Amino acid sequence: MATTDSKQVIDAEEGKEVYHTGHDGKEVHHGGFGERVRHSVSAQGMDENTKEGQIFSMNDVDPALDAKMRLVNNYRAGIKLFEQAIDEIGWTNMHLKLFFLNGFGYAADSLILLLQSVTAGQAALEFQPSFTRGLTVAAYTGMLVGALFWGLGADVIGRRFAFNVSLFTCSVFAICAGASPNWYVLGTFTALAAFGSGGNLILDTTVFLEFLPGDKQWLLTLMACWWGLAPVVAAAFAWPFLSLPQYICVDAESCTYENNKGWRYVWYANGALVFVLSIARVTVIRLKETPKYLLAKGQDEEVVKTFQDIASKYNRPCSLTLEHLEACGPIKPTYGNSRYGVGEFVAHLRGLFATKKLGISTSLIWLSWTLIGLAYPLFYVFLPEFLASRGAQTGEDSPYYTWRNYMITNTVGIFGPVAAGFLCNWKYLGRRYTMVIGALISMAFFFAYTAVRTSAQNIGFTCAIYFTVNIYYGTLYAYTPESLPSAHRATGNGIAVGCNRIMGLVSAFVATYANTKTSAPIYICAVLYIAMAIVAILMPFEPYGKRSM
Numbered sequence: 435m436a437t438t439d440s441k442q443v444i445d446a447e448e449g450k451e452v453y454h455t456g457h458d459g460k461e462v463h464h465g466g467f468g469e470r471v472r473h474s475v476s477a478q479g480m481d482e483n484t485k486e487g488q489i490f491s492m493n494d495v496d497p498a499l500d501a502k503m504r505l506v507n508n509y510r511a512g513i514k515l516f517e518q519a520i521d522e523i524g525w526t527n528m529h530l531k532l533f534f535l536n537g538f539g540y541a542a543d544s545l546i547l548l549l550q551s552v553t554a555g556q557a558a559l560e561f562q563p564s565f566t567r568g569l570t571v572a573a574y575t576g577m578l579v580g581a582l583f584w585g586l587g588a589d590v591i592g593r594r595f596a597f598n599v600s601l602f603t604c605s606v607f608a609i610c611a612g613a614s615p616n617w618y619v620l621g622t623f624t625a626l627a628a629f630g631s632g633g634n635l636i637l638d639t640t641v642f643l644e645f646l647p648g649d650k651q652w653l654l655t656l657m658a659c660w661w662g663l664a665p666v667v668a669a670a671f672a673w674p675f676l677s678l679p680q681y682i683c684v685d686a687e688s689c690t691y692e693n694n695k696g697w698r699y700v701w702y703a704n705g706a707l708v709f710v711l712s713i714a715r716v717t718v719i720r721l722k723e724t725p726k727y728l729l730a731k732g733q734d735e736e737v738v739k740t741f742q743d744i745a746s747k748y749n750r751p752c753s754l755t756l757e758h759l760e761a762c763g764p765i766k767p768t769y770g771n772s773r774y775g776v777g778e779f780v781a782h783l784r785g786l787f788a789t790k791k792l793g794i795s796t797s798l799i800w801l802s803w804t805l806i807g808l809a810y811p812l813f814y815v816f817l818p819e820f821l822a823s824r825g826a827q828t829g830e831d832s833p834y835y836t837w838r839n840y841m842i843t844n845t846v847g848i849f850g851p852v853a854a855g856f857l858c859n860w861k862y863l864g865r866r867y868t869m870v871i872g873a874l875i876s877m878a879f880f881f882a883y884t885a886v887r888t889s890a891q892n893i894g895f896t897c898a899i900y901f902t903v904n905i906y907y908g909t910l911y912a913y914t915p916e917s918l919p920s921a922h923r924a925t926g927n928g929i930a931v932g933c934n935r936i937m938g939l940v941s942a943f944v945a946t947y948a949n950t951k952t953s954a955p956i957y958i959c960a961v962l963y964i965a966m967a968i969v970a971i972l973m974p975f976e977p978y979g980k981r982s983m
Contacts, residue, residue, distance in 0.1 A: 537660030539634030576628030578935035584633020585928015604630030608705030656855035658908030669841035730921035807937030850904025864978035872906030
């Protein structure tokens, strides 16, 4: 077999014969289009560090799928050297629409988590539950089930259906939550709304990535700014509805449905907003199934049709043909021995550990999500309580100041992913070291935050933490789907986010039986971010400058 720098001479017009210079300097001839395509792909090398720029190779697992993926990603057919199939089409208005529509899902996931946090206090005054952290448990349980359900579902039935349905489900139950007659019903609707939103972190990154040109993959990191935008929206509604006396009650004895409607209005308004966003998803763009999902399922004809339709709509070239894909040979099925059953889940799970290096990468990604799953809610979900305690020390103990600060700090947090987007696209840092920087700077601010004593210090350090933590989080959002194989991407991403949700559940019980008004959770968060930085350094793949499989 020729090496990566072997000379290949190709009859681009007829495609009848191809030869290359072998190790001995003699011309080696190949006949047959299928053989030429397979040779052309194989000859370029199958290691993740080849000139092909793939993050990793699947050649040892499924040579045909690997060859087809390279044709789609880095289009090199046996009869001519073409531009990449995805890059040949390039950035279009469709991608811009997807950036916004997928961002809505990011926002919804963050929004539901924040809604239960900011409304739980007033709802508890009205319903007097025995377990006040019940809404947090309900939200994280719903998100855990949603991440696993929509993640696996997207690998089984496709990205398109899950993408269109999940956000609508979230909106309906969020509106219903505002009309809850008791604590148990509120918890149920919160869990169902979270179930709908819980798959969006998986679906949005997966769908967006699988349509993106290679040089635009860094936009996955930037898209995380939508996650930071949602708390600003929640805070904007919470500020008037949860601080003005006509909307809230101040003690349990006098708290009734009539004088405590503020938290309900917050659910109604935000649920209605998510409903509008869900409608926009199916009207602004008619999403096609992602080409890499179709490729992994062996639907070559649909892959070509999808590319050609996009190219035709936006007047772009598309050189990929069905013959090029079929010449690579049939791929191995991704669902094992049984379709739509346990066998498919096992097959997808096994695919995440197909090679030793891929298995290490998958494990470290899941560990990263687990660590931040504990650190994030300890500081963010329970931050209103912590802010209130700090406000009492600084003379700003009213709900007005609490929610004002909450809105300001979350607004600053939006720009963390923006900074991450620029840093991770710098060749000296890439994705991994951007995460290291975000984690270590966050750790430093966490330690410094324990010394806060004034109002100015409080809001200043909180803004800094929101900004730096979102550098790490935003990069991890992008790194996860980029470093997983496309055939199993949603499953691996779903389990990663599921690990995050499990630790969110743990944090709810920690917050119940520990004093979150002390500095202890801050020190715990700081140590966790040190661990995250170490894990980022150990990750075996660096997506910068390479294309996802």
